[in-house]
Amino acid sequence: MNEITSIWPEFLQQQTLTALPAAAAATQPSFFAPLPELGLIAASGEDAASFLHTQLTNDVQNLTAAQARLAGYCSPKGRLQATFLIWKSGDSIFLQLPRELQAALQKRLQMFIMRAKAKLADVTEAHAVLGLAGEAVAAALAPWFPALPDAPYGKIDNQYGSLIRVADADGAPRYQWITSPETAIAAWPLLSSSLQALSAQAWRLSEIRAGIAQVTLATQEQFVPQMINFEVVGGVNFKKGCYPGQEIVARSQYLGKLKRRAVLASVEATGIAAATEVFSSNDPEQPCGMIVNAEADSAHSSLCLLEIKLAATEGGTTVHLGSINGPQLKFHALPYSIIDVTDAELSA
Known part of the structure; x- marks a missing residue:
């Protein structure tokens, strides 16, 4: 690793970042956070788009410079090996x-x-990634991104990098810079003057x-993909053509109403492993079912996405973490509607 x-x-080692955002949410709902746990692969060359188009669950061939997309990489059995945010x-x-997934996934893609x-290159160390969320973010970013x-x-590029708006949370906009x-x-002092710096x-x-x-x-x-609602949030294009596992992913849609989905829940426990x-x-x-992602939202509780048989969430059934004797999960509404794609819609 060179000096740059x-x-x-x-720099991040020298910063003090709040660990539990919920404790500060009432007074400072807008925040920014460094995201060093994310890796970044750059694909370049005249065939880069067409190559990735044949590997990922979403349309890469028609990706424009003003867009970002979610996409997945599946095994031949249609099981997700990774989920991505992609942009040009x-x-x-x-x-x-x-x-934690990057080296192995990059090596696997390279094989094909x-x-x-x-060409595929690991460009993680050459970039810094910040996540920003809340209504105050627009004013905080104005010195670098007036619009x-x-x-x-949607995505905007300028001399300061790329700004991507991702899915809103709790009705508030979120961005990655x-x-x-x-x-x-250089931006940290000004950002931290109007946004709380969180982990x-x-x-x-x-x-x-x-x-x-x-996917971790x-x-x-x-x-x-459908088991974690990935097609609902825009991570799958059913009309783009072949990719590893495509037949199984499409067949899951053609079979009708899906019996397993991702749901949102809270539980009185922390330190929950995926x-x-x-x-x-x-x-x-x-x-x-099983936990997909979980994070503490207070000193004693966590919010989680879990993949589950939908029948287990109905009819007064209780669901428990770890074993039937574990803490009970409380289910919450997702911020989007689950709409199963029908055969007619797929073939339209």
Whole structure:
């Protein structure tokens, strides 16, 4: 790591970041958070878009510089190996994913490039990523971005980097600013004068509140995209053509109403690991689902997205964390409606 790329992690080590955002939410609902746990792959070359188009669940071929999209990478059995935020800037297409997955996923994608004129590069260390959320963000970002993307998954590029609006949470806009370490460090004092500087936990919690699931190392190859509502939030394009697992993903839609989905829940527990199983009172011996993502929202409780048999959430059934004797989950409405795509809609 050279001197330029090492300054961002060294800078972050010197900052004091609040760990529990809920404690501060009543007085400071708008925040920014560094996201060093996210990795970044840059795909370049004249065949980069067409290559990724054949690998990912979403349309890459028609991705414009003013857009960002969610996308997944599936195994041949249709199970998600990773979920991405993707965008195009300059001559490259960027794929953002958890850093713990990046090396293996990049190596796997590299295997399939073959004769395509495309290159994949790890550009994580050359960038700083900030997550920003709340109504005060627009004013805080004005020195660098006088105009903001006006809808989720819109993107603006300028000399200060890329600003992507992602899914809203709790009715408030959220953004990612991908920039150079030098720009992020220079912007920090002004940002922190109007926004609270929080840890990445705050951002992960906002992702859960937005209903956006992320595959991690613990949950690789556990879910077809629909099991975490990925097609509902725009991560799957059913008309784009083939990619690994595409037949199974499409068949899951053609079969009709899906029996497993991601739901939002709270529970009186903290330190909950992804892939922790949950159990229902109507079949206490067998798990009915598992935690996808979970974050503490207070000193004693957590908010989580979990994949579950929908039947286990109906008819007065109770669902418990870890075992039937574990703490009971309380379900909440997602910020979007679950609409199953019909056969007619897929073929339209």
